[in-house]
Amino acid sequence: MSCSGELGGYNLLSALRPCSAGLVGIAGIFQKGMGSVALLEVRDLHVSFRTDDGIVNAVRGVSFVVEPGQTLGIVGESGSGKSVSTQTVMGLTRGADVEGVALFNGRDLLTMTKQELSQVRGAEIGMIFQDPLSSLHPFYKVGWQIIEMLRLHDKGITKAAARKRAIELLGLVGIPQPDRRVDDYPHQFSGGMRQRAMIAMAMANNPALLIADEPTTALDVTVQAQVLQMINRLQQEFGTAVILITHDLGVIADVADDVVVMYGGMVMEQADRMTTFKSFHHPYTEGLLQSLPAYGGERERLRAIPGTPPSPINVPPGCPFAARCPYVMDRCRAELPPLEIAGEAADHLSRCWLPHNVAARQALRVKLDQSLPVSAEA
Amino acid sequence: MSTETTNRAAGDGDVLLRVENLVKHFPVKSGKLIPTEREYVHAVEDVSLEVRRGETLGLVGETGCGKSTLARCVARLHPVTSGKVYFNEQDITDLSPRRMRPLRRDIQMIFQDPYGSLNPRRRVGSIIGDPFSIHRTARGEDRKRQVQHLMELVGLNPEHYNRFPAEFSGGQRQRIGVARALAFQPKLIICDEPVSALDVSIQAQILNLLSDLQRELGLTYIFIAHDLSVVRHVSNRVAVMYLGKIVEESPVDGMWAHPRHPYTDALLSAVPLPDPEHAQQRERIILAGDVPSPIHPPSGCRFHPRCPKARPTCVSTEPELIARLGDADHRAACHFPVEDGEDISQSTPSIAEDQRVIESGLIAGA
16 A cells, blocks of 8 residues: 555665664664764653553653754653653753653663763753743742753852853843842732743753754733744853753744654654645644634634543554544554655655555545545544 | 635524623733732723634734633633623623533633643543543543543543543644533533744645534634734634723635724735745735723723824723624724725824824834
């Protein structure tokens, strides 16, 4: 049914897979053209938690690459493993069973000692979380928290110099009257200002990589626009690479260079931004895009993805999306498709048994539209 | 929530709900040891609107603009400070709880958080059956039969009657909330951010469900959301709120085609579109600053400290919510409404600096 159906074809393709273990060094360069070296390279990451209900397989073999100065968008629904992947890389998932490799500038973050890791965290990798109120300490002044961050990683800096730098950083992220607001407590800041203060803190030591986990989800659209614009400008000014984790495809379309679509703890599709939105391969990506209300044009009935995401406990064999997929075949339920090249570009990867040929896929789509009532939901 | 074009004209019916000059203030603790003067949050300030039978009125605005408070005043969950609420031409503003009770069947609410709005210790059947017990209309087997009918109506398996909320996913829980609201075939359902807590794929299921139910049962919705694409999808008419006031109100297509109020214009342009080509082409209007405090709202037009088109008139005189620039069914509260094709990101305000929210650093340079 598909060109990847032959076992031989599959092996060949999987050997070309840029992120497959073993071949990464060379193929990774292939993937992005010559000269660029990955800043962060996560390879075949597995994360599971032991709970009373059984083993929760939160992340099942995730690989991605972040280039210096680029923005990688990771999109997925709740429980897709998008946050757990990056938190694990930062050593923030206590009690989890972790397998895999996460090379940051050539050093494996997953095998570092606590001391080594805490030197990387905050200095070379900054982080912003969804809820700016609970990530700022309510007892300490905002300025003090930024100063602490500076002094922790730069023992030589004087108090006065650190304070001056904190004011400078607050000004940089657009806090009005930073010399006065530096002595405010977090509760005196609005939601948008808190998130900007968080960004100031994350950027304090000029990190090479900024991990932003749903940075604008708690914010209103006008403030979201401000924050996204600011991350973008900081990135241009300082050449910081960004991993942006979000469930909002609109945000992804706005800022990401490359996009990773996650589902059920796995990467379903991976491509540059244009490909992800215009010539996607995976039915899940298609489903996500179709279930959004159109912003212009006719208001048609929404094409919801039926059903609910799979449980991470007792994962069934085969594709995690099989139960909700309109194109599902017998094979999908039995065999997990590999993440392999799915389009014309070598960096467009998809985990699906559907034919890679666009025309063949289009024919399937049309056939499906005719046979299936649109309201086949739940 | 008529999604098909043929249904777009819905809402030409008579007026089901009319709100006149509604005001809601909440007292705040002043923080001083001996309070000299009582302060108030001006949550809703002089709002008038109509909801016609069978239509969906979208209510949009940022956090703290008073959209939920307005909805709760309409549902009589908050007493109003002043103003009138008419439901079916009947003044319900000051009805006693006893006289309000039969009307409560007609006005129902669906809440945002499907986790917080269901009691985790009670079985789903009894949660959905609550309305029947409260209004003493059905008991025992009859109640169970009716509850199971409701569960079927919203796409839940009636056999799950005896399960607890924790056994359902977020989307299914929201269906439980919908089933509970439908118990007495209400005339008006107020949906307060019904899909904001759900993932996109589930969100679409719930939006479709609400739209089907509207068509089948002839419901009228007030639909509150901060996601503008969702509001556009479900609404016939939209009202935009800012700091307790309605700043613009219009049929949905008119609003998107030519927003008249600079705030609406900025709001619409700030929505990230899931289309990279579009995202790069269009001109964004980035507003400076944050929403001012509703305890001491700005004078004149409440939007003037952030408005790129602000003039001295905006500081001194409050604009009326009336049709502007020759629009028919499109009202805006702005002295200097946005013309067709005008790009307000090029405008600069001509009011004193200290009346503006000044943003330093990168944003101001935008």
